[in-house]
Amino acid sequence: MVIAVIVGAGAGGGAIVFRMCIKTFTHLLSGHDDYAAAGGSANPHVPWLGPFFVLIVPIIGGLLYGPLVNRFAKEARGHGVPEVMLAVAQKGSRISPKVAVVKTIASALTIGSGGSVGREGPIVQIGAALGSTLGRLVKLTEDRMKLVVACGAAGGIAATFNAPLAGVFFAMELILGTFSAEAFGATVLASVTASVIGRAKFGNAAFLTLPDFHVDHLVQYALFALLGVLAGALGVGFMRVLYAIEDLCDWAYRGPEWLRPAAGGLLLGLVLLALPEMYGVGYPVLQNATEGKYAIGFLLLLVVGKMIATSLTIGIGGSGGVFAPGLFIGACFGAAFGAVVHDVMPGSGGAVGAYALVGMGAVFSGSARAPITAVVILFELTGEYSIILPMMLAIVLATVVSKLMTGDTIYTLKLRRRGIDLGGPVAGAPIGGQLVSSVMEPLPAPLSASTPLADAADLLSLSDHGALPVHDERDGYRGVVTAQAAAEALAEQPDGAPATAGDLAQLPARITADQPLAAALHHLVSASGGVPVLDTETDQPVGWLSHQGALRALHPGTARVAAARTQPEPVSA
Structure with a gap:
């Protein structure tokens, strides 16, 4: 503390x-x-x-x-x-x-x-x-x-x-x-x-002073949903433009790195000469957009201009964030969207500023895929609760669209381009690069889903792992039941306790035999006693991954001997 x-x-x-x-x-x-x-x-x-x-x-x-x-x-x-x-x-x-x-x-x-x-x-x-x-x-x-x-x-x-x-x-x-x-x-x-x-x-004022926004008609929710979809795609587009221009700068420049920002400064200067609103962070311009002070064409020009100016600044070696540019792009795009809606549906479209605000959160979430942060920061900026529902709707849809379009975010893509996968094995680490199949153990004998809770507890108490897979009557995989879950269930009132192992079974994270061990470890950390390893094609358990098994990756020979000596546990009557 x-x-x-x-x-x-x-x-x-x-x-x-x-x-x-x-x-x-x-x-x-x-x-x-x-x-x-x-x-x-x-x-x-x-x-x-x-x-x-x-x-x-x-x-x-x-x-x-x-x-x-x-x-x-x-x-x-x-x-x-x-x-x-x-x-x-x-x-x-x-x-x-x-x-x-x-x-x-x-x-x-x-x-x-x-x-x-x-x-x-x-x-x-x-x-x-x-x-x-x-x-x-x-x-x-x-x-x-x-x-x-x-x-x-x-x-x-x-x-x-x-x-x-x-x-x-x-x-x-x-x-x-x-x-x-x-x-x-x-x-x-x-x-x-x-x-x-x-x-x-x-002082106590937020860095932006935004007008009060209200949702006056139910039809606006459909419009905010459409804005969320479009803004999510725009967030991904911003990410791709950013790194495309960075690649172009890498390809074009052949001089010393310390001189690169100055050499590229002339290009940035030309952008600023054509569109001085791109100078610096640009919060005054963003605020004007939320207040509906710009025409539709100019708002779209600001969207394109900010993408190019920010990408060029980063591409030539500049130092600065992409959070605020994302808000800027979203505000201008949302304001343009709102202006079009206002022209087409003047009686029920609502204020342009509301669309600008929602666009800010949706574009940021589309690029960074941080929906909770997007909702919270915009709520703190406005203090207006009535905009929360459409904002949440648009931001969630933007996040979904972003996830469907790309597996990366504007932050993780920078690392992946350098060959770094935050969820993958670290280069040179003793464990993590191995496949799960190389360290998994034989699958413990599964429990039947109809096994009474008391019998399941007895078998779990004898298990080396403190967890067992559960199959149904057709030998289909139902999940895993843990000793912790059984103990907690037995401590409940008889009327409220589950009756069988199947009632306690839960599906853990999907881990397959062909996955790198580093990816499986993220899920194993929170598992109690280990997790089943599934066949890639059938999704049926073919092995068991435990914390001890993961550590045996330090000594591959020992791992093979231990796996060979491990016998399936007795099946309940």
Whole structure:
């Protein structure tokens, strides 16, 4: 609890420093507090250049942050969140403390010099680095290290968006990938602490001021559902454009890496000259879109422009997040969708801003596949409960569409392109790369689904695994019954207790003989006594995977001998 509070305070302070750096560099290089809202004005520092100064500032910024990142922390390049996910999943949650310093300066320079990226990715990486550093100083275990890194990420999101709940769910949904009471408690402490510190500096207002939204007609639910489907596909499209342009930049550039941001800065400058609304994060433009201040054609231009500008900023080696660009794209697309609906159905279409808000959450969830975070952060931004139902509908549909279109998210795809599978075996690890078939044991004799509960409990008490498969009268696989489940059932009142083993059987996660052991271990960790291994084609049990069997992968010869000597257990009468 104490460490969570300290990490939250550090993340809150880091968010303040980071935002002040962005403001300083933006004003220094553009002459405005936020040039995206300046409408292509000249830079007061060099008025004689007119709007053409945007051709130069990305080059200047690149010359400053390019060598810094290349020399001191190459992992500070890009959008940050994938690196934190990788550290938690496969690197013992170890993140170098210098990443916090380099990421702060590099991302602030990227955004201040016109880079069309967000500030949430950097602050997640900054907060996570602070948590990792503190965790190593006090010599925490690996499980606790994961928690403090998640606390840093939660605190960073909470402070930068003034959205403490969103910080909690972002950390659990994307960084930890799991939910537990302990993780929730720790991240809440960090998130609240960071929010208090952030609000002391920036006030209680959310980073966006959105109008009140209401759903006036039932027909709007169908329209929001359609928007969710389209926005989910758009989120996947944004992800593919991002990495396609990054590939194009990799193919085109042949010079030293430290010079790459400056060399590509001219291309980014041309985009900013044509569409100055792409300068920096662009929150004023996003807010104007939610208020219905732009025409449909211009909104669609902003959607395309943001995709290209963000992808180009990341592709040339810039440092910044993709969360805010996703919100921007979603707001503009949703506003365009709402404007079309308003023109076609003026009496029942509803406010344009409601579609912009829902579009924000749906595009983000379509690209990041984090529906809980999307719902919570938008609820915190508006405080308007009436929009929750259509928002949830659209975000869930966007998530489903995204899942059907691709197995990756905008974060995991970056890692997969580097040959890293967060759910797969780690290169060089003693176990994980083996197939399940090489370490599985013979299948214990199954229980009949009609076996009385008392008899099933006797057999489970004699089992080496504390769990047994259950088959029905036709020898069809019904699931697994565990000693824990049987003991809990026998402790119930007689009238409420299950009568047979079949009533207690539950289907565990599907593990097949041809799977890598690393993929099966994720499911085995939460299993009690082990899980059946299924045939790939028939889905019938052909073996048994236990924790002991997985450890035998360290000694393949021993594993084969142990498996050969293991005999099926006696079948009940």
